[in-house]
Amino acid sequence: MGTSAFGDFLRFYRSRIPLTQEELAERTGLSMRAISDMERGRTLTPQLRTVQLLISGLDLKGDEAAEFTALARAGRMSSAEEKPEFPSSVVMSHSLPPVLVELTGREAEREQLTRFAAEAASASHLQVAVVHGPPGAGKTALAVDAGHRLGTRFADGCVFLDLRGMDAEPLTPERAAHRLLRSFGVDERQIPADRDDKLSLYHSLLRDRAVLLVLDNAANEPQVRPLLASSPGTLVVVTSRNTLTGLDARHRLAVGLLPLDRSVALLGAVAGEDRVAAEPEAASRLAALCGGMPLALLIAGNRLTGRPQWTIAHLADQLADERRRLSVLRAGDLQVRAAFEISYHQLSPGAATLFRRLALVPGPDLSADLAAVLVDGADEALEELADANLLGISETPGRYTCHDLLRVFAVERLELDEDPDVVREVGTRLRHWLLSVATRNARMFDHDAADSVRDRESAGRWLALELENWRGALRSAVELGEHEQVLALAKAMHWYSDMHGVGELWREVFGAGAEAAKALGNTRDTAEQLNYLSWALYALCGQPHDALHVHERAAAVLVDDTVTEAWTWYYGSAIRRRVGEPEKAVWLGRRAVELFEQAGYLIGENLALSLLGLMLGSVGSVDEAIEVQERGVMQHRKVGGDDGLLSMMLIRLATNLAAAGEVLASLEMLDEAESLFLRHGTTAGVARVRHNRGIVLMDAGRLDEAKVQLLSALDEARLSDHRIEIMARLAELADAAGEVGEARELRVRALAECDRYDTPAVRGTASELAAALTG
Structure with a gap:
């Protein structure tokens, strides 16, 4: 998550004094965690009292204090939700359950149901809205709230019926029609005994009425379909854990999980706002552990209400243990585990097996191909789990997501329902499949290979989509000592890493590769992996001194291999420049050229x-x-040769051409590099070109064009110090345009970014930024 403007200015004012977060916490009485969350942008809506304490602790006066307060207010305004258009009203219906807890965090969903009701009032035929979502998402609470708010809009009020779809014996359509007839005021003696006659009477009465009919907890389409009839002016709201895709519904509303801020609000509505306000950090942690699931939040709030002597932090600590989490999330007859079990026990054997084995998937989502490694008949099982809302549908087509609490439940069922030997075998099969496919796809980027561009693009998509899964498999392989698989993957990732992934990823991958090579006694591969690790440290992580240490380790284990030695001096050259030793960098660069030429490696x-x-x-x-x-x-x-390598060389050449005053030639090189990167969809490469083009144009006095290029590059900038340079340059452009506020904000953001990197150049830039801000 990126920082907010308020967080960036908080960091700047703290650093200006200077104060550590701990010292500022002592000054203000706020917690270090609260200050950290505000600076990192995790807290976007600080309370006025918090802002006042910070103003005092930071010694802000006059315009700075006013500006700081305005930034906090802007955050609160941007996160506020619009109030519902219509006020709540009480519908006099004996069938509608009471509202026990005010519906919280569902403003958008309430507004949608309000629109559905408005459409139904003027529609010429029956309007049906399916409200679906996973267990514990609060579908019934949303429907009951709609009944109370919107029932009076319908001439004949609201009728509510629980279809008991998750029971062992759900209501049949006949029994449901019987109960609905009673709700319409039909005397028991007038209700026909024959099923068809009963449904016919129900249909005729429904056609004569304009009602809000809530059919809660539906099992499937056959249960609901006989209860629908052509009835202008009526809205039927059907809630279900299943998506009911076979139902002809005018409207569909997927009820998802609550974001963190709304989860905290719901926790406050149940446990008490004062109690939550007294422990804001613990409340956020507790809400996060509940995974945004309203049922879990309701239970957590009820447990706190029933135990006033407990702190919120105490309950959060209990939930932190995954093995106890579902046991803790119970209050009276409310149980998260029970809600999950109902859906789980209704699954087919194949879908139940796949659900359990989701516990073995390292990442937060999965594909059909990955699921096929876990079970036979995966396609049908995936669709069944998705229809039952035990799997979510990812925004990426063909992928599925699993909620954190459902994953914890899957772990429980895997231990209870499967043989441990089978679990180990499936886990090994999945891990080796992920490592094997990741290795094979990464090799597509080897510049010495002759794979087609199409294969490379397909491989890149797989590596990006399955990143958390193959990374998790790598971690497991490291723990299990599977050195051959770890080293094979790390070696394959060399060229792919050039334009993909972040520093932390490659520090982990190449660090694991170096350790695996060492364990296998392979000194050449050890030196090679240490070289790649040093690259990740200096180029992506902004840690050139750590990189230099790793480089020296690589040099110390060199064997009689000319190409490996050449790469060692190649990376060493870049590192020496980063630590402020340009002459040594030139010497090492020349040596690398000589060795590559000697080896004939073009x-x-x-x-x-x-x-x-x-x-x-x-x-x-x-x-x-x-x-x-x-x-x-x-x-x-x-x-x-490879287009990607040519593009990198053209960018470097363009830098020196511009320095020599050959601006047009420099821009031609950059144009060619960009066209090659665009041809292959390499977004990081395109950003790098636009970053360099922006600097060339800016130095040439073409300021408007420079700004367009730099702004385009900012979000995709990948190398460690590029974002800092881009923001600093944009600040200069803002100064030139007289946009003082924008220049100030850019410098504050750039200065905040400087904290992440440890290079002489970045330290110099930080000093310049601070001077510009205080000057």
Whole structure:
């Protein structure tokens, strides 16, 4: 989650004094966690009292205090929900359950039901709305709330019927029609005994009425369909755990889980707002552990109400243990586990098996291919679980999601219902499948291979979508000592990592690869993986000193392998420049070129020439820099090498061309690089081009064009210090345009980003930003 403007200014004012978060907490009486959440943007709506304490603790006066207060107010306004258009009203209906807890966090859903009711009033035929969602999502509470609010809009009021769809014996349509006839005021003696006659009478009476008919907890379409009849002016709201896709419904409303802020609000509505306000951090943690599920939040609130001596933190600590979580989430006859069990026991054997084995999936979602590794007949089982709302449908077509609490329940059922030996076998099969497919797809990006572009694009999609799953499989393999599989995957990821993924990912992957190679006694692979790890540290994580330490380890284990030695000096050259040793960087760059040329490895030689050009440019030898970079580009074009490598070399060449005053030639190089990246859908590469183009245009005085390029690059910037440079440059452009407020905000954001990186260049930029902000 990114920071907010309020959080960025809080960090800036704290750093200006300077104060640590702990010191500011002591000054204000706020907790370190609260201050951290505000700075990180996790808390967007600080209370006025909190803002006042911060103003005092930060010694803000005058305009700064007013600006700080306005930022907090803006956050509250942006997160506030609009109130429902119509006030609640009480419908006099003996069948409608009472509202025991005010419906909280469902403003959008309430508004939709209000619109459905308005449409029904003017419709020429029956309007049906299906409200579906997972167990515990609050479907019934939403429908009951609608009955009380909207029932008086219908001439004949609201009628509510629980179809008992999750019971062992749900209401049959005949029994349901019987109860509805009683709700319409029909005397028991006038209700026909014959099933068809009973339904006919029900249909005729419904056609003569305009009602809000709530059919709660429906089992399936055959149970509901006989209860529908052509009835203008009537709205039928059907709630179900199943999606009821076979029902001809005018409206569908999926009731999902609550976001964190609304979860906390619901917790406050049950347990008491004062109690929640007294422990805001613990309340947020408790709400998060409930996973946004209203039933779990209601139970948690009830447990707190029944135990006034408990702190919220105490209950949150109990829920933190996954093995106890579902047992803790019970209050009286309300149980999260029981709600899940009802749906689980109605599944077919194949769907139940797949549901249990979801506990073995490392990531938050899965595909049909992955599910097929877990069970036979996965496609049918997935659809059954999705229809039962025990799996969610991802926004990415073909993928499914699983709620945290349902995953905990799946773990329980896996332990209870499956043989441990079978579980181990399935877990091993899944882990090895993920590692094998990830390795195979990563090899598609090997510049020495001749795979088609189409294969590479397909492989990239798989690696991105299954990232959390193959990363989880890698972690398990590391724990189990599966060194061969770990090393194979890490080796395959080398070229893929160039333009994909974040620093933390590659630090983990290549760190695991280095340890696996060491355990296998392979010194060449150990040096190679340490080289890749050093790259992740300096290029993506902004930790050049750590990278230098890893580089020295790689150099220490070098064996008689010319290419590996060349890569070691290649990465060492980039690291030395980052730590402020440009002359040594040039020397190492030259050595890398010599070794790649000696080994006859043209890809490495061309890349090393390109990097050497950057090193030469940094010491002022621009003419030689251009010469060696043009040599690399020419050699690459001659043999028809990979487009991605050519693009990287063109960007580096463009930097030196611009430094030599050859702006048009620089822009031509960047245009070509961008077209190649766009051809292959490499968004990180496109951002890198636009970042560089923005700087070239800005230095050439073409400020409006520069701003467009830099803004386009900002969100996708990948290398460690690029976002800082982009924001600093945009701040300068804002200054030039007289946009003082925008310039200030950009500098504050850039300064906040500087905290993440430890390089001389970033430290220098941070000093410049701070001076501009305080000057």
